[in-house]
Amino acid sequence: MLAIIIGLSIGFGLPIQTSINSRLRKSVGSPFVASMTSFTVGTIFLAIITLFSIHTLFFKWSIVTSQPWWLWLGGLLGVVYLTGNILLFPKLGSVQTVIMPVLGQIIAGLVIDNFGLFYSPISHLTGIRLAGALLVLCGVIITVAGKGWIDARHNKIDKQTENDNKQYGLWLWRIAGIVTGVLSAMQTAINGHLGTVLHSSVHAAFVSFLVGTVCLIIIVAIMRLPLKIDKTNSTSNPWWMWMGGIIGALFVLGNVVMVPLVGTGLAVVIVLVGLMIGSLLIDQFGWLESPRNPIAVIQIIGILIMIIGVGFIRIF
Template identity: 60%
Template sequence: MLAVMIGLLIGIGLPMQTSINSRLRQSLGSPFLASLISFALGTVFLAAITLIGQHTLLISAVLLRQQPIWLWLGGIFGVIYLTGNILLFPKLGSVQTVIMPVLGQIIAGLLIDNYGLFYSLATPLSVSRLLGALLVLLGIVGAVGLDDWLAQRGKKIHQEAVVATTHGGLWLWRLLGVLAGMFSATQTAINGHLGQVLGSTMQAAFISFFVGTVALLIVVLILRPKFQFKKGQSQPWWMWIGGLIGAFYVLGNVYLVPLVGTGLAVVIVLVGLMVGSLLIDQFGWLESRQNPVTRVQLLSLAVMVAGVMLIRLV
């Protein structure tokens, strides 16, 4: 039960981190700069708590030689997922930008568990786990898109939907969205094993964030986005704390994976993500536009919870 609660809490924090980073991007004028600052602040925070707990940030050269190279690449996979979402949004719209990566996360999580990839806890793919994953995906689709579909039924189809059905090239973007989600689930599995190898969830989370920060720094140096800090508007203090929420997210995943496996960890976090998104919409937190939660969304959330219970308990 503790693992489930931790997964839900870090999942709830994810949409809050997205809103916070979006606000930072609005002030800085570049999503890549905002992501770099977020990662850098998270890295500094994790470095501090790692030094307090472990008294060192260094890894032995012997351990570096003995372990496979993929063990140290979790942070890069996280950057790929983050950058993928930035690129997908203008191509697919908000609904599909959520659904496609989620589909990839669920698929990769189940495959990793079934085959015990990346030394993850091996859990064979049963009918109940598959049905539970399908219920979670169905709930997410209902929560983010069913209301819009019902509102448009019998009316002129939204222009975005027309574009999506008439341009076959968008299927490539959808596939990239699924792949981005699979990278995210792979990062979860890798970081979980890294925590076991190092014997420290804090140090594993620090390494993941540090590698991600270096990767983002390289991206920023290549793209050289313009820094445009907008001084004419109020700058809330909370727009700088997205990295801290991301740090707790990585810490939580490092703790969860050895206990429940990658697939269930991903699914639990996804349920928390949807809960957090609905809370932000309902109350208009973090300068977001207030959109009261509908009955369809609550029903969809209940379907997701049923899916988690089916995966976890059966």
């Protein structure tokens, strides 16, 4: 039950973090600078918590030499996933940018659990668990795209965008989206094992965030992006635009705690349910300067289908 509460909470925070970082991007002018800023804030936050928790930020060198090389890649995979979404959005649009990585996350999560990859707890794939995963995926598709389908049928929305996308090799971008989802599930599993090795979930989250921050600093330096803060629409910058990194840090920390308890596959799908709920509420109420987009009944149905799917995976 604790894992479910943690997963729903950190999943709920993800779209909030996205909205916050989108606002931060408006002020700093670059998605990479915004990501670097967010990661840096998260790293500092986790460093403080780690110092209070275990009184050190370091660990024995013997851990580096005795553990597999992939143990330290969690932060890098997080950066790749984040950058991948930035690149996918203009090619696939908002709906497929969500659905394709989700498909990759679910597939990879079930495979990781079935074979115990990255030292994750083994949970063999059964027909019922597979059915639950398919229900979760169907629920995601209905929640994300269902309202658009209805609007398209009633209003006959122009299909020009879809036709334009074909020239970019749409299926290659879809495959890229699935791959980013696979990498995200791998990050979840890797960070979970890192927490076990370091005997501290907080310490593991700090190390993962630190790796991601260093990677983004290198990217920004290579691209020679300016570090600046501009006012948007002649208004002052809100204080909360700096909080995205803290939410991201809590997300990584929550995953580190969850994976040893329930496995990668279930951790991924629980977070997805929380993510969809948070996204719908942001749309409904227009939180954090987001445009209001009232929830439709079909989206609620999609959430319920996802919850049923999680039940199948959890119970069976």
